[in-house]
Amino acid sequence: MTGRDEARVPFGARAIPYAAGTLRPSGDPAAADRRVLEHYRRWKAYFLRSGDEVGGPGRCAVLTPDAAHPFVAEAQGYGLVITALMAGADPDAHALFDGILRHVLAHPSVNHPDLHAAQQDAGGRDAGGRDSATDGDLDIAYGLLLADRQWGGGHGDYRALALRRIDAVMESEVHGGTRLTKLGDWSSGRYDEISRTSDWMPDHFRAFRAATGDPRWDEVLAAQLSLTGALRTRHAPVTGLLPDFVVDTTSGDPRPARGQVLESPHDGDYHWNACRDPWRLGADAVTSGDARTRAVARGFSRWARAATGGDPARIRSGYRLDGTGYGDPGSPAFFAPFAVAAMTDGGDDDEDGAGAQGWLDALWARMCGSPPDPARAYAAGVQLQSMLVVSHNYWVP
16 A cells, blocks of 8 residues: 555646547646645535544535535535545545545435435534435446545445445445436435436446446446437437436437426426536546547537537526527536536547647636636536546546
């Protein structure tokens, strides 16, 4: 085992290269690293809480002032992934990772001890049903795999914890028939036939397959990439956009939600969940080189570039699947993920290579010029992780 703060894959080293043909922002990579580090430091200052604020000494948690509860599973997953990736630049990254992990382990789901209760109140008490949210558990498991590669050993053995959590996700948060992700370990009845597209994280599923040897993760990957293609063809042939939620997943004809099925009347639109899809699918495209995720990510990017005339300031915070915008422009949760997709936009078959590079550079400049808002943890977390990918500082364990 290495020393506590010694990173095996240090931030800035780019030790694990991306797929051939992946674009990067123009200019000095070291300058890009400095912008990521600046954003990370602000993210830490605004959103990381520790000690008595989150249940006692040695614990940390990511605060979400914009969520229904101060501490949510999604944010803790983000925190684990971010701190593992920032090792080598932040000497406190390992301690922060372990602090967040202690918070997670102190709040098991009421339905499965190896999943995380999705919400805690300001006093650090479980709230909102004490059950899980799939996106949080996926990132928590993935963060543990990153930590095992980065530091080895650690709090309760990162790898053993990761394997238990991955198996729990398969048992309780993946549908046994469709192999699509469910909403959480609580999903039953009509909710058992709903899947959230932003939970479709191909790079995570590849990492889970490699770590466990379980071929069912190949089925999960195949099912979600197949449905991604079908949804784009049938419901968004012009834009390629995906909806927040897909319903009737066991019917043989899954489709975008019509109206509110879980969160809002926009559940069938490209809204505050699906806005992460260009990041999630794009991250897989640039790390795996898979032609399927590359095609989806490139489709996202080219539509957005055309729809905005190459101006990231025109990206709206919400779209119908036909491309009709309805939200205000300006949220990093919407424009930052398109930068990840834009990394796939070049190549020999690109009719406008200069335009693709210019689009990526414009998105990068927009991100660099948009510091975190201390009232908007969700957007800040999405933006920081998008910046990690775009600066070529992301990797798959």
